[in-house]
Amino acid sequence: MPAVIGLDFGTESVRALLLDAARGEVIGAAARAYADGVIDRALPDSDDPLPPEWALQNPGDWLLSMTDAVSTLLSDTGYPPDEVVGLGVDFTSCTILPVSESGRPLCAAPAWKSNPHAWPKLWKHHAAQPQADRINRVASDAGESWLPRYGGRISSEWLLPKALEILENAPDVYESADLIIEGADWIVWQLTGVLVRNSCAAGYKALWHAGEGYPGERFLSSLDPRLSDLYSTRLAGDILPPGHRAGPLLPEWRQRMGLSGDVIVASAIIDAHAAAIGGGSSVAGDLFMIMGTSTCHMLLGETEQPVPGIAGVVRDGIIAGLFGYEAGQAASGDSLAWFVDNCTPGSYSREAARLGVSVHQYLSELASELRPGGAGLLALDWLNGNRSTLVDAELSGLILGITLGTRPEAIYRALIESTAFGTRVIIDAFENAGLPIANIRAGGSLAGNQVAAQIYADVLGREILVVDSPEVSARGAAILGAAAAGLFNSVSAAAAALGTRIARTFVPRSQTHDAFHSLFLEYAELYDYFGRGSNPVMKTLRRLMRPADQ
């Protein structure tokens, strides 16, 4: 029975999943942490502290952890190695590294290994904010046609700011880098010897468009003349939709991993977008929400529509032939973790321990006994800024309605509700732009909180199909492998067949939805008041935080 492997390269570890390619059942899984983890204090073998906002990784870790995970997976499951026919890769993004023409990371060369700019910059490396600010200003002034596709503003996490950061701060590294490449594409290159880039990362993180290509050289020159050939030289390489055939797995990797037959490697995808495929998104109207520390909303559409404040729309970004829309909330589960870490009294922690449940579970159960509005609280979910639809990292969280009788579980619930309201704003923006949403699937740790999932259903007034999700990104990667190996006619067909099952459906209750609607109207008014400039107090507070203003 044919099987496929999905490799999910995360922030701390890589997970390998072996999937039965006929029925979509998991045969086994294995994970391996990266030895150097997230490099945010000092380079390996160095005591020189890295500046704040830096986050790097070691590409050697990726290969070692991957090899170890796959060989362990095969030996643990005892699955016949020659029945593995496809392999797909998903990766965090934008995680980019400078490499030589042959694909050797600069950081692996003795001449460069002590220069932090030669190392892979992880998605959450935030030191390129000044570059992002300048790019946004210049692009906006020049009326660049690609800017509206990204909600009018690009993030410091993306490729162009990170590349410009290298150029400005380490021009020698920039000059010596033949190519700058996503970690995802670099892995595929290592596994196949073929350089292909995936249209998901290129589209969402590198400003590429299936029709228009990359931004023009004139724009790059206006940022810095030395940057003008960035796209034509350092980003060279064919761009393929995720799940196309990149090439067969090289024999040396077959041997290291313990595989024996022909294994076709697929063009890669970003991890969040892999989750949409793993979650079964396959046709226009499918919305997938991956609800973890933050939330990413991925919608498949037939047409390209401008959606104000949405992070990106990319043709072939998720499923070839469809437009992939991506929106996000910069904090969701993270807000609840913040609350548990900073605002939960010792008596609650002790009671949770006594009951043998997590503090989250204890608070959730108490919160489930409240009704919408019952505790008189309303929150804005901007504890990490607003990613969609305001695209403003300087916004911040708010809790309103506090009285001397306000209990911790009421605040916890208000924070959950606020993230559900934020999701409703995004869904409304999609629909108002003419993009129908046929169904909503959700995965991730926050979707696994049943109290939260029911609140989302009630707030949205829609069914929430919570998928069985522990390895949903890796499953998406495996599905790409199945499509690339020719087991299905398309990624869409593979996703429909092998997407994970629905673990539980949360059905909206109309009376509760009505009650939430009243609260949502209040949320929406505060959203506009604080988010759209009527009262810029949140930005003023950020400014006052900086000592220079004192």
Add this chain to the structure above:
Amino acid sequence: MPAVIGLDFGTESVRALLLDAARGEVIGAAARAYADGVIDRALPDSDDPLPPEWALQNPGDWLLSMTDAVSTLLSDTGYPPDEVVGLGVDFTSCTILPVSESGRPLCAAPAWKSNPHAWPKLWKHHAAQPQADRINRVASDAGESWLPRYGGRISSEWLLPKALEILENAPDVYESADLIIEGADWIVWQLTGVLVRNSCAAGYKALWHAGEGYPGERFLSSLDPRLSDLYSTRLAGDILPPGHRAGPLLPEWRQRMGLSGDVIVASAIIDAHAAAIGGGSSVAGDLFMIMGTSTCHMLLGETEQPVPGIAGVVRDGIIAGLFGYEAGQAASGDSLAWFVDNCTPGSYSREAARLGVSVHQYLSELASELRPGGAGLLALDWLNGNRSTLVDAELSGLILGITLGTRPEAIYRALIESTAFGTRVIIDAFENAGLPIANIRAGGSLAGNQVAAQIYADVLGREILVVDSPEVSARGAAILGAAAAGLFNSVSAAAAALGTRIARTFVPRSQTHDAFHSLFLEYAELYDYFGRGSNPVMKTLRRLMRPADQ
């Protein structure tokens, strides 16, 4: 050497203070809790639960605890009993009880003791809110001239709503009550056999005015025809400014308490206002802030000015011949207590315990290391509504600027800052009305928090003179006793001589004041936006809390 006794009747206990009447030094103090405490679950010897919002007391407790406290005080100090020449009383207010012509509490009569309306209603009995709402509506519609003196709105805690509550819910109790009287005046009556009412409680809580008297019968009739003679019959009795001579202590009380010489008992005062006198307020321009669970601001002025949103102005209300202005914040220390009880993580409690300090002290020390605006937070201090200048119990608290990096001490500090901003609004209202403020004294537990006191000085840009305050209300009562006994020409002179010393002066730092001023402007904008109707979300949330709306 002559000495005087101050009796401070609080919510849970009575405190007796023996004060050297020459130098103002404390000779001794004793406190006794009330056996029945606050009666808010069921009447003594009854299992019938009281409704929510109810709070009663047992007048027998007052007498027993008072007698025990004074006799203990005298025996413990060994002070010559015949040198005690005066006695003053302060009391919570509005705490009222229905009594017979002879002063016997109805609740002490077998016929009435099982009727809760026959018992003293404590200041914080809040069940008369419907009556207060109706009184406010009717008075506003009729353009009653007394209404502006109370900021345009009276509280459910005051005499008229409580009396109307008795009439409407227990007309037989109302009919059988010859008089309705403040606890303070009832104590003085018991001690002297003379019925006098104090102009402080009459003015602040019963709508009496030195020039105009009480509201007219027509207004009372419009509320309920049976109420028309409330003032002329049930509130009969001369009204004296605090610290006038009510009469000598009756021999039976001298004996019970262990006193021997002539002791002159003074007309009484409300406890908060006693604190102003105990704190040394004696001339126009003196502002005293009693900062405990809530904050009360008492300002002496030469003239009667309307101050929008201020709780009351009463001639002779504190010091005879001056106008006493009272404003307040419904929660100050209570907000911090709420935070410690509900939002402080176990790790903080454990660290405080390890250091041997209170959680408040631990948080305060961490908070003191932050600078104004340094944590990016701003709060509205309305966790128990806004008493001044908005006079709106339905407003609620707000915390804005929360991020995933927000620490508990930053929220704690923001709550302190918000109460200081609220005080600044009140001070600005006084000054804008043409009432000069010459100095600010402060007492109470929150003033004893040095971090808070410095924040107040910096926010207000004024010196804060923190008085030595553990018994400042009882000291004020004792000062009234000294004045009534003729040891001074006036209460003002007695207060100037015997007011407590300044324990510490907090001096504003101009740079910090400037930084706070920027934050205050943001506070003021939110204050108006949420407090004056631009966005009534806080009231909407209160409405949505009530199940009937679901």
